[in-house]
Amino acid sequence: MELSSTMQKYVLHWGEMGTRWGVNRTVAQIHALLFLANEPITAEDIAETLGVARSNVSNSLKELQSWGLVRLIHLAGDRRDHFLALQDVWEIFRIIMEERKRREIDPTLTVLRECMREADHDAALESATKKKMGQVLDFMEMLTNTYEGYKRLPPSTLKQVIKMGAKVAKFTTSAENKAK
Template sequence: MTEITEIAPQNDSPQQDSLPPAVRQFVLHWGEMGGQWGVNRTVAQIHALLYLAERPMHAEEISDQLAIARSNASNSLKELMGWKLIRRVPIMGDRRDHFTAELDLWQMMTRIAEGRKQREIDPAVAALSICREEAANDPRISAAARERIESMHDFVTTMDGWYSEMITIPTGTLARLIKMGRKVLKFIPKGKKAD
């Protein structure tokens, strides 16, 4: 794992200092990965903190631990709730909202994949369908361009269909299938390599 260099916050809090080094490193790394995937770094860091937390945490505690603004924590928590990666947990005698993360890794990855599909793949399929229809009826579009639009549409809809089939497979079966990895390739006839 690549080591993430930490920049010391301007207002060191005793709460933040209480994070064990491995937890701090995990939170920082998860935040960096989130940024690479197009997810706000703070959202990813809060998710990592809650994933490792042994008990539900409230927003003020989260903002103290990560040395972030309370409003930033609240907005990030709302986003994580929208992705269904965290949930509210009532705590007896405490009126504040407490949060806990989904701990089942398969559920977590399924929810992330579903969220990304809704935000990225579904609009792409819809846009390509419109382009395909318009290209079919426009004599100004060359046969090559029309064919490329058709190929892209077919590819994206095939991947979308594959995802829709995979998501219905029970988690245990899907886990075994993924773990089989390259062993499955023995049963697939070898064809010519693509240029």
């Protein structure tokens, strides 16, 4: 597969951003390539296009499939496996958010809750420290509850909520300034 200079720039940058988000560079590049592609691609073509080892492509595709961002498809008359990325950016965003919550936020909340329960019986823990731990737990639970409410919204409604966000912040800031 031949990449235009713009596609190549996009794929390379997505790989770089992936590393900043804690995602393997090749995984992110493959996702970008499959997202931009207008037809399913074989693992061999991915390896050749990106100049990476076939084994790396295989492992990366398994990771993307485990997230639900890429699916395996078969084409009539071709025995090779082809791969296609999810194309709806709102669905991609939803899946990534849900997976990150499941893999990162949920375990953190579990440990924070355990720490707060244990804090009641930890005589060596200062009350100021316990208070800080409670603030972090409250913050994380607030974010999680907000996410749980938003994730059920249809994309059209979520777009409106996001667009309104800056207006609400400006209105709230203005109202706070007037109250002072």
